[in-house]
Amino acid sequence: MSIALLAPLGLAALAALVVPLVIHLVRRLELKTTEFAALRWISERTRPQRRLRFERPWLLLLRLALLTVLALLLARPVWQGEAISTRPWVVVAPGVALADARAAAGAVDAEWHWLAPRFPHADETVAVTDIPIASLLRELDAQLPANAALTVVVPEQLAGLDGERPRLSRAVDWRIVPGRMVETAPPSTDRIRVAVRYASDAEASLRYLRAAVAAWNQGEPGRYELDERPADAPIDAATNWLVWLAPSAPELTRWLDHGGVALVSSAAAADGEPLWRDAAGRMLAKVAIRGNGRVIALPGALTPAELPLLLDADFPDRLRAAFGGESLAPTRATAAAMHPRVEAAMATGAARSPASAHPLDAWLALLIAALFLCERFIATRPRAESEA
Template identity: 55%
Template sequence: MSFALLAPLGLAALAACALPILIHLVRRLQLERTEFAALRWISARVQPRRRIRFERPWLLLARLLLLATLALLLARPVLDQVEANGVEHAYIAPGADPAAARALFDRTGVDLRWLAPSFPPAEQPLADHAVPFASLLREADASLPAGATLHVVVPRTLGGLDGERPRLAHALDWHVVDGEANATPVVARATIHFAVRYADEDATSLPYLRAAVAAWNAREPGRYLLDAAPLARGVPADARWLAWLAPSRPAEVDAWVERGGIALVAHDAGGGEPLWRDADGSVLARSRVQGAGRTIALPDSLSPTRLPDVLDARFATLLLDALRGAAGAPDRADAAAFEPARATYEARIDAAPLPGPVRPLDARFALLAAILFVVERVLATHVAQRGAS
């Protein structure tokens, strides 16, 4: 158990302690001069010895203690209640061999737990599902007392990562054993309705889109449903992706995109981030956010003369990536290559919270300040009464 301050800048209020000292020094100089006849025989060359002496020292002490208590109250004092009981903290990542982990820590004084929500004891059976390993590791690191070592047993293949190598505030003891983390469950992929609406002059673009959708379905059978029709059919309510192949588009299409749709629009020379370029660096397509959706704008028609990439074998993949958007960060990695790093000293000071629970002392210091105020008033009143008599 140790004393700490949550807002140490509050101690700057201690500068106010100079105020009562100055007041007592000034009042000491305010003395009445009384003439004594016998003093005329004392030579003026004899000067009295001077020294600094405070009048009413007990009153000054009470005022100084009161100001110091108020300054500490502003600094928000707390008591750190972490008990140094000598217990080591070790965690087993789901997927690691529990027997191998117990063999590594086959000694007394080790608290062995699963690196899972609520950190259950290692003796408790664990449900077979994926866990957010990276965030749980940071949580375990933040819960340790200062100076402790974080012991972690992980399988050779980690899961539940968030794309960033964790940086920990405590020393790390990293053990890799046989096993593999549970993969994130794959959610059944719903069918994607890809609507294509075209003008007569852009009907020649249809074969390229049909070939792209056929290539997609070859990898994911039956997932992509192509609905090609003239402009008069409008935008289907259940369409997720749209290709609008016409020199102009109605407000209906823009409204559909703003509600969250993704549209490939021909004859659109608007701005946006460059998406595809040719060999000379010229922009062939741009992507821009539009409300809750996104537009992939082609400056001209979807044809080999205007967009040579449609004849490239990679066109189907390029178009699919453009419609899907940015891919998520990988959540699996080799444990030996993913060993977390320790944060720098400055980062640990700035980011690490106080280890363990704390007990606020605000109420106690406020009570002490009230008592000192009463004492100061009693002493000041007593001094005033003595001066009046």
């Protein structure tokens, strides 16, 4: 264990120590000398000799200490603990069976851990939901030595992302196995009835709605019920959400006037706020207030040609969030699309940074604040008559 300086040139600020020394000396020389008549009878040999003395030495020491700690802070000291083992690491995302992970990573002599908070050993049991995968990858990358190899085993569908492809300081052996990470759904026992009213030419769209409802029920078995009938069928009072795949009709207007939520297709002239866009920025859906309700308006039909999102794995989540009035955070993606990339600047910094180095900036900042308060207290307090 030792202390190292990441920016030793910061110690050049120690040259400022001469400033308080000069100030205290000058103040001492500015003191008025009072002549005593009795001194004229004392010979030169026995006169009191002048000695080099500093004005208010305790205040001077505090100021010197304050400047010294400031210079040390500029030098960026770090505390180097015991070196971390440079053995390869294999981390497994929760939700992946350990046997599948070992088969994917092969027989390697490595440290096996879960990609979970505190990176528990693979032999321990961890939760499989609400895991911030992207954040944990960055944390692990910062903790491991620069020359430690890292293998990450993840399922095909990832959760716990933060909208950005991870950028790390090292190349990662990214192994993908079949599976899907799950996220915790808000506990609820209320059943939700989804009514679909469609024209004869829109029957092909029903398969996508059935798939979406089936995906919802995987996380909350039996909670979502699909009611599909032609457009002339009445809307039951127990309906929560409505999908209208037919020309506008009084039944739809009454539903919205009573505060209902409806997804309406082929509403090209609808106004409202953008809800979904494609990769090119083309508007795919809008959301607007109608009467006392809310409408999700699609400019075209509910088909992959008009709505490419239908084929995305996260379309059921997007649709449920739209009906619920939520904004869907980009927390899910395919593992193939989230392969971490190496950031050149981070890689260079990691190569130069000592392993297990802990910055001391916070402690030095607290010490500087304490010294400054002490210096101000002594400098501003009334001086005793003996010091005058």
